[in-house]
Amino acid sequence: MPETMIRLTDVNKWFGQFHVLRDINLDVAKGERIVICGPSGSGKSTLIRCINRLEAHQSGTITVDGVELSDNLKRIELIRRDVGMVFQHFNLFPHLTVLENLTLGPIWVLKQSKAQALATAMDYLERVRIPEQAHKYPGQLSGGQQQRVAIARSLCMKPKVMLFDEPTSALDPEMVKEVLEVMLELATTGMTMLCVTHEMGFARKAADRVVFMDNGQIVEQNTPDAFFDQPQHARTREFLSQIMH
Amino acid sequence: MDKAFNPSPLPPKVSVGVFAWLHRNLFSTPANTVLSLLLLWLALMGLPALFEWGWLNATFSAENAQTCRAAAGACWAFIAEKHRLILFGVYPYDEQWRPLIASLLLILLIYISCLRRFWRPALVWLWVGGLSLFAVLMWGGVLGLSYVENSRWGGLPLTLMLATFGLAFAFPLGVLLALGRRSHLPAIKAVCVVYIELIRGVPLISLLFMSSVMLPLFMPEGFNIDKLLRAQIAIIMFAAAYIAETVRGGLQAIPKGQYEGAESIGLGYWMTMRKIILPQALKVVIPPLVSIFISLFKDTSLVVVIGIFDLTQATKAALADAAWRGFSTEAYLFIAAIYFVFCYSISRYSRSIEQRLAHDQRV
Numbered sequence: 001m002p003e004t005m006i007r008l009t010d011v012n013k014w015f016g017q018f019h020v021l022r023d024i025n026l027d028v029a030k031g032e033r034i035v036i037c038g039p040s041g042s043g044k045s046t047l048i049r050c051i052n053r054l055e056a057h058q059s060g061t062i063t064v065d066g067v068e069l070s071d072n073l074k075r076i077e078l079i080r081r082d083v084g085m086v087f088q089h090f091n092l093f094p095h096l097t098v099l100e101n102l103t104l105g106p107i108w109v110l111k112q113s114k115a116q117a118l119a120t121a122m123d124y125l126e127r128v129r130i131p132e133q134a135h136k137y138p139g140q141l142s143g144g145q146q147q148r149v150a151i152a153r154s155l156c157m158k159p160k161v162m163l164f165d166e167p168t169s170a171l172d173p174e175m176v177k178e179v180l181e182v183m184l185e186l187a188t189t190g191m192t193m194l195c196v197t198h199e200m201g202f203a204r205k206a207a208d209r210v211v212f213m214d215n216g217q218i219v220e221q222n223t224p225d226a227f228f229d230q231p232q233h234a235r236t237r238e239f240l241s242q243i244m245h
Numbered sequence: 246m247d248k249a250f251n252p253s254p255l256p257p258k259v260s261v262g263v264f265a266w267l268h269r270n271l272f273s274t275p276a277n278t279v280l281s282l283l284l285l286w287l288a289l290m291g292l293p294a295l296f297e298w299g300w301l302n303a304t305f306s307a308e309n310a311q312t313c314r315a316a317a318g319a320c321w322a323f324i325a326e327k328h329r330l331i332l333f334g335v336y337p338y339d340e341q342w343r344p345l346i347a348s349l350l351l352i353l354l355i356y357i358s359c360l361r362r363f364w365r366p367a368l369v370w371l372w373v374g375g376l377s378l379f380a381v382l383m384w385g386g387v388l389g390l391s392y393v394e395n396s397r398w399g400g401l402p403l404t405l406m407l408a409t410f411g412l413a414f415a416f417p418l419g420v421l422l423a424l425g426r427r428s429h430l431p432a433i434k435a436v437c438v439v440y441i442e443l444i445r446g447v448p449l450i451s452l453l454f455m456s457s458v459m460l461p462l463f464m465p466e467g468f469n470i471d472k473l474l475r476a477q478i479a480i481i482m483f484a485a486a487y488i489a490e491t492v493r494g495g496l497q498a499i500p501k502g503q504y505e506g507a508e509s510i511g512l513g514y515w516m517t518m519r520k521i522i523l524p525q526a527l528k529v530v531i532p533p534l535v536s537i538f539i540s541l542f543k544d545t546s547l548v549v550v551i552g553i554f555d556l557t558q559a560t561k562a563a564l565a566d567a568a569w570r571g572f573s574t575e576a577y578l579f580i581a582a583i584y585f586v587f588c589y590s591i592s593r594y595s596r597s598i599e600q601r602l603a604h605d606q607r608v
Contacts, residue, residue: 054505073513081511091506095524104520105510157510 002029005161005192006051011060013046020046021057022216028161033193035203035224038213039239044196047213048163051194052083065160081109084154088166090146092138098125098149099134102156110157117156124152128182144175148182155186162186164195198243204228212236310569323572324579327563331580334399334554334562340391344402347382350375351405359594361601379406395473399554401583403473407545407555411480412538418481419488420527424518426493437489444486449547452479457551476548484541491533495526528602535595539588556580 006028013021020043028034036044049055050062053069053076062069064079093101102121106112112120125131128148130141138146147167154162164183168176180202187193187206197203203210203224210227212220212235220227220236231237271281302318306325313320324331333344354375357363363371383402386392425437444452456479457472464470499522507517527534546557554562560576563569 052509054508077511077513080509083509085505085509087502087505087509089502091502091509093503093506093521093525095528105512108516108520109511153510 002031004028005030005032005065006194007061007063008047008051009061011047011050011057011062013043013050013055013057020216021050024060024216024218026211026218028192028194030160031190031192033187033191033206033208034195034211035207035209036194036196036211036213037198037200037203037239037243038219042213043216044213045165048085048165048194048196051161051163052080052085054085077109081157082160083163084157084159084161085163086147086150086154086165086167088170090138090143090150090170092146092150092153094138097135097137098130098141101138101149102153105153105157120156121152124155125149127155127185128152129178142175143171144178147171147175147179151179151182151186159191161192161194164193164197166196166198168197168199200228200243212239214239310572313572319575320572321575323569323575326569327566327576328579330400330563331556331560331576332400334403334559335397336399337391337393337397340385340393343382343385343390343393344398344400347379348402348405350379350382351402351409355409395471397554398473400556400559403554404542404545404556407477407480407548408542410477411484411541411545414481415484415488415541418485420492420523422485422489423492423496426489427496441486441489444482445490449479449483449544450550452483453547453551455479472551473553476551476553480541480545480548483544484537487537488534491530491537492526494533495528495530496522498529499526528599531595531599531602535591539591542588542591543584556583 004027006026008024008026011021011024012019024047026047036047038044046055050057050069051064056071057069065082067075067079069076069079093104096104099118099121102124103114103117106117106120107114122131122134125134128151130145130148133141133145133149138149141149151167167183168179171179176199180199183193183195183202184206193206195202195207207224209221210224211218212227212231212233214235220231220233222232227236228240231240272278298318300318302316303321304313304316304318305321307313307320307322310320310323313322329338329341333341336344354372357371358368381387381390383398384393384395422437422441425433426441428434428437453476456475460470460475503521503525504517507521512520545555548555549558549561552558557580560580564573564576
């Protein structure tokens with residue numbers, strides 16, 4: 001039985017009257033790679049944003065690496081150190097250089113020395129293949145490069161889990177590939193990953209499991225091959241037919 | 246033939262020269278032409294007269310006011326006669342080298358603080374040392390300097406002091422109030438909102454009156470805060486409320502994603518504010534902040550209403566001399582020039598800061 005990294009039990013959340021998450025139960029094993037997909041408004045982004053408490057759930061429990069999320073701010077900050085997040089719109093800090101973006105967390109949160117943080121940062125910039133951009137500002141980079149910096153920024157915190165919230169949907173088509181390549185490479189390192197994405201090629205190549213959400217519920221989950229080739233539910237089939245054209 | 250594939254076509258020739266420039270900028274449309282001619286006429290009417298008054302017919306040195314009055318032009322001799330009263334108020338005449346050095350010291354400190362290469366923690370100690378020296382020079386009572394009560398301080402050093410301390414304390418207080426107003430904690434938010442709205446709803450003059458007249462009524466018997474300090478506190482409180490609202494505008498301009506980006510790497514509230522949000526928010530509001538600083542500098546002149554001898558009040562005192570009556574134009578032009586030099590310097594400095602910080606706006 002593999003070790004559980006994330007466990008969601010009967011998680012519910014409302015935005016006002018709108019029931020975004022309905023009785024979500026999901027276990028993610030250590031090193032497991034999960035792709036979450038579903039139509040717009042189905043609650044998939046909200047789901048992963050609850051895991052690092054960018055959104056608070058209203059009932060049920062979420063535990064990350066054995067620690068339960070609650071209103072305790074110190075505990076939330078501790079969990080956030082272990083959970084990296086990559087956003088649709090990168091959310092890099094525009095007033096800091098790429099290197100400063102990468103070393104901010106390690107220096108001020110993990111209390112690393114500046115030299116150590118810089119070494120780690122350069123190492124990850126090499127891995128996402130843009131070491132030459134280290135001293136530029138985010139505004140001077142292309143979208144694909146910015147997203148790779150954002151991935152490197154999360155990795156510099158040495159997280160146990162990486163969350164991806166539609167990492168390629170704000171990118172120009174020709175830049176999607178370079179970001180997916182970095183993510184595929186990360187998938188081979190044994191990192192626990194949860195990706196909200198519509199990149200079905202990525203799901204087939206990298207995911208251990210595909211989770212389909214609709215109306216705030218998990219409708220179906222399966223291995224990529226089974227999911228794409230023999231979808232069980234009518235809603236899944238309808239969704240797949242729409243995105244595959 | 247293959248025009249579309251011309252590798253680097255040159256831009257079209259731009260006509261240059263005086264006439265082209267004049268035509269494009271001054272006489273491009275009928276309305277523009279009328280305006281240009283009107284302004285030209287105003288300049289022809291006004292400038293020669295001003296030059297005649299201020300220079301050709303002016304008196305630069307005179308034994309007494311009679312010589313001045315005989316001439317048709319400006320009486321700069323009045324400034325020569327009274328400049329020490331205007332600049333230093335009623336500070337003991339023989340000791341006026343002290344406020345002079347103190348003022349220069351304050352200006353030097355401000356100048357140094359504006360230079361980026363001095364932006365390091367040691368600057369704080371420089372200020373502590375500089376301000377101690379300022380206090381020693383102004384008060385005296387040690388090192389063989391005679392003691393001078395602060396009710397006798399006046400003129401430029403007082404104005405500089407009120408403005409510098411006003412800014413130095415109002416700015417951090419204003420930032421805290423702005424953060425407080427956006428706080429999720431209802432008690433903190435309420436306190437900040439009430440403070441900001443109350444102070445903004447009251448003119449500075451009435452705050453100064455309250456600080457000088459009403460505050461002592463509430464103080465216990467025998468407990469007395471110095472009048473100058475009370476005025477200083479009123480100025481700080483007033484400026485802080487305006488700074489807070491301006492900074493809040495900057496905070497609102499920062500997208501939610503910046504907070505989430507900071508939270509996702511585990512930064513706490515104060516770290517997020519210090520490293521991510523405030524640097525960006527303050528940059529956005531540099532122009533309105535500078536306007537506040539400039540008005541703060543000029544608003545210090547309102548302390549005249551409670552009888553503190555700042556630059557403006559000292560000038561009024563100089564004008565009250567019966568032997569030199571009637572030269573208020575010259576006197577007010579003189580202090581206007583002083584105010585202008587300081588305010589314009591602040592304005593220029595903020596322009597240079599904006600340009601230097603513009604790098605990361607290429608998004």
